[in-house]
Amino acid sequence: MIQDTSTPGAASPAAPGGARRGRRRKEYVAGGRPLWLLSPTLALLVLVIGVPFLIGTYISFFELDQYNLRNWVTAPFVGLKNYADSLNAALLLHSIWVSLAFAVLTTAFSAPIGFLAALAVNTRFRGRGLVRSLFLVPYVLPSFVTATVWRFILRPDGVFNKVLGLHNMQWLIGTNSFWALVLVDIWAAWPFVYMMTLAGLQAIPDELYEAADVDGVTWVKKIVYMVVPQIRHQLLLGLLLSTLNHFNNFTLPFVLFGTPAPNDVLTLQVNIYQTSFQYFRFGLGSAMSVASLILTLIPAFIYLKASRLTAAPGEE
Amino acid sequence: MGRLRKVTLILPLVAASVALAACGSSTSGSTSGSSGKTLTVYVGAQPNYPQQFAQWSKDITAKFKAATGANLQIETYSSASDETTKIQTSIVSGSGPDVYVLGTTFTPVAYGTKGFLTLSAADWTAAGGKSRLLPQTLGMSGPNSSTQIGIPVAMRPFGMIYNTALFKAAGIANPPTTWDELIADAQKLTKNGVYGMAVGYADTYDPWKFIWAFTHQAGGSLVSKDLKTAQLNSPQVVNATTQYFDLLTKDKVVDPASAGWKDADAMAAFASGKAAIFPMATGTAINTLDGASSAVKGQYAFAPLPGVGPGMQSLPAGADPAQTIVSGDNLAIASYTKNKDLALAYAKLSTDTAMQVEQFNLFGNLPTNQQALDQVLKDNPKLAPFADAEKGSTPTAFTGAFADIENGLANVVVQSLPGLAKGTYDVSAVKSLLDAANSKAQQSLNRAGQ
Structure with missing residues (x-):
């Protein structure tokens, strides 16, 4: 048990003082406290x-x-029927596709916004604290509030259409609803990437910037060859968490479009909710949840491996 | 395996078991002993009437205490999904509120769960008796007159509101009595930026009611009489759905933007004078229409919806007028309650004349108590059409599968909205959506019969 908890990277050259920390950790574990905690x-x-x-x-x-909910242990066993129904009648694959497209697109759009915003407030200037606080406003607002406000903004006679000079454009029904969902979630979620990036930026020592300035490095090259490699781990973790958050976002589409949801925004979470709590097919809803968990674990596992986010400290 | 690891593995399981046991054994807050008992009721919150709700809570709690000596605890839900979730968890755990306020169309689903008390003759007597209630309001209390779980406590029949000034200007003397007349009037009224009707196509709750009414008025129904066969893809339902869409695409009597409207938007259009008829209103609309921001204050009247469907001069033999569903609220008593007598006493108090009149004065809900209704109508004669509408009401199918039916029709409309926004719809796509809805409803009906 003691050997299991000492990490291979602890003594690696990449972690200065790792050997010492490794010894200390062994002693600590030998006291029996960490597992208790x-x-x-x-x-x-x-x-x-x-x-x-x-x-x-x-x-x-x-x-x-709904018919056997009261004595739920007496519900009839149906084997894999619910899983078959998930794929055929319950639009499971359609919903996974909608959720995946929504999550990836939202992350793809919000990442550069968050990254650039973090760069913009990384250097000192008058009022930086205020700007940093304002940047966090969309993120700290509850999803329910964000969705309710945007539902009014996106109405046919709403502010969004007026600002863009569009007449009665429908954003909450049909194909446009998908882009409305992406837009609203980008607005709400880019500060997350911003925070992760900013945390990484603050860990870069000033000496590196000074050395780069002495060498006459342009700001583009500084970002590409100095900043991005330094914050790579934080950025990748941020992108992974952001994608997962978008994929699992229930409140935003639920409040923004209501139920039954238009098929264009029938995300996995909303579909499972509708199936379980509006059609009362709890068995089918559970099968959809389990199937989707398995299906989404595969790319998540590949991504984690590829991005080495699960690697031990110092392990490349 | 070391001792430490054993303990680490066992601890979470013990904690989980204790916590689950605690969840399972929680009670509704009732206590043993006659004097200290507490009855918990689960009612809809009234976010638009906070002061009135506080007043109602105070009054009914005091009256309940005076009548029974027990305490009344009022819990609220803010949305239908809140309520359904609470019912589901309460039914599974066998604990929760003693009395629920259920919408009439949800009552059959609640009945299907077998989680609510079927009222005996003695129970009805303890609850104040059926005879004092308007007979039509009992239409959604149970599958038949001898098997009932719901005690009608509020009546909200649907009717139309029309702008009397616009009607007069267009030379229309009386409200229409057939849908063809209504559409013809609406066409006459559609001019100068005003539309004949205001309809919320994107609303969650109301579109299916149009389809239901048109279907019944054509002699069809959403479910067979024996409640075994779904008929959502029958010719009558297909026709009813397209007739509903035709108001926008063919008759052009509604604002094209209404493809994205909820009912509140449609009501706002009527209240601002931009539409002449709002066809799916309840008596509670009076609060909005007489409000400070209303442009139609003193210029509106209510009327029952037509009892003859589109394309017909008279009702076919055997068809229902279906002017409104039996709409409102029922009280239902959870089967796990240990306070049945108190629950029945609460029902008796809620349906007595004084509380029914107070309920109307505070929230606009019409009484189910006949005597209270007479009193309310005497003081508010303009609401008489809603009482007439209730007399022309037709109950919706009393089956646990009704949630599938209602949601299925709602989904047909929602998925058709992009086409409607462009002023068109595809009949084959509508049929295909109705086929899918029918299939789900049939599966649910089959499970109900098992």
Whole structure:
């Protein structure tokens, strides 16, 4: 057990003083405290994630609906029928595609905005604190508030159309609804990438900038060859978390479009909600959740491996 | 395995078990003993009437205490989804509020869960009796007159509101009694930036009611009489759906922008004088129309919706007038309650004349109590058309599958909105959407029969 917890990278040359820290960690673990300290977290994880997940997986093999909800353990066993229905009748693949496209596009658009905003406020100037605070406003607003406000802005006679000089353009129905969702989520979520980038930027020592200035390096080259490599890990982590957040965003499409949602914005989360809590097919909804979890774990795992975000410190 | 690891693994499981047990054993707040009992009721919040809701809560709590000696705890939900979630968790855990206020179209779904008490004759007597209630309001209390879970507590039949000044200017003397007349009047009224009708096509709740009414008026129904066969793709329903869309695409009596309107937008268009008829209103509209920002104050009147469908001069034999669904609220008592007597006493109090009149005065909900209704109509004669509409009401199918039916029709309209926004729709696409909705509804009906 002691050997398991000492990380390979702890003694690597990439981590100065790693060998010393490794020894200290072994001694610490040998005292038996770290695992004890984990137990409340583990208990909560089991309660909040483990138990519901197991029950959800169990339910996915049963025809649990409004008729047998009261005695849910008596719901008839239907094997893999719910999984087959997910793929055929419940538009699961369509919803995964919508969610994926939405998550990737939103991240792709919000990343450069957040990155540039972080660069803009990284150097000192008068009023920087205020600007930094203002940048966080969209992120700290609850999704419910953001969606409600944008629902008014995007009405046919709303401010958005008036500003753009469009007459009665419908943003909340049909194909446009997808782009409306992307737009609103970019507005709400770019500060997350901004925060992650800013945290990385602040870790870059001033000496590096000074050395680059002495060498006459242009600002573009500074960003490409100095800044980006230095903040690569924070940026990649930010992009991964951002994509996952967008993929799992329920409140925004739910409040913005209501239910039943237009098919163009029938995201996975909204689809599962509709199936489970409006059509009362809890078994089918559970099967959709489990199937989507498996399907989305595959690219997530590949991404994590490729980006080395799960690598131990110092491990490349 | 070391001792430490064993403990680490066991601890979370113990904690989880304890927490789950605690969740399962929680009660609704009721206490044992007659004097200290508490009845918990779950009612819709009234965000537009905060002071009135506080007044109502205070009054009914005091009256309940005086009548029973027990306390009343009022819990609120802010949306239908809040309510459904609460019902689901309460039914699964066997604990929660003792009494729920259910919408009439949700009552069959609640009945399907078997989570609510079926009222016996003695229960009805304890709840004040059926005889004092308007008979039509009992149409959504249960599958038949001897099997009922819902005690009608509020009536919200649908009718139309029309702008009397615009009607007079157009030379229209009386409100229409057939849909053809209504459409003809609306065409006459559509001019100078004013549209004949205001319809919220993108609304979540109302579009299906048009389709339901047109279907029944053509002699069809959404479900067979024996509640075994879904008929959402029947010719009557297909025709009803296209007739509803035709108001915008063919008759052109509604604002093209209404493809993106909710009902509140449609009401706003009527209240600002930009539309002459608002066809799916309830009596609560009076609060908006008499408000300070209303442009139609003193220039509007109510009328029942036509009982003869589009394209017809009279109702076909065997068809229902379906002027409105049986709409309003029912009280339903959770089957797990330990306070059945108190729940029935609460129902008796809620449906008595005084509380029913107060409910109208505070929120605009019409009474289900006949005596209270007479009193309200005497003081507010302009609401009489809603009482007439209730008499021409037709109950919706009392099946646990009604959520699938309602959501299925709503989905047909939602997916057709992009076409409607362009002033058109594809009949084959509508049929295809109705086929899919029918398939889901049929599956639900099949499961209900198992």
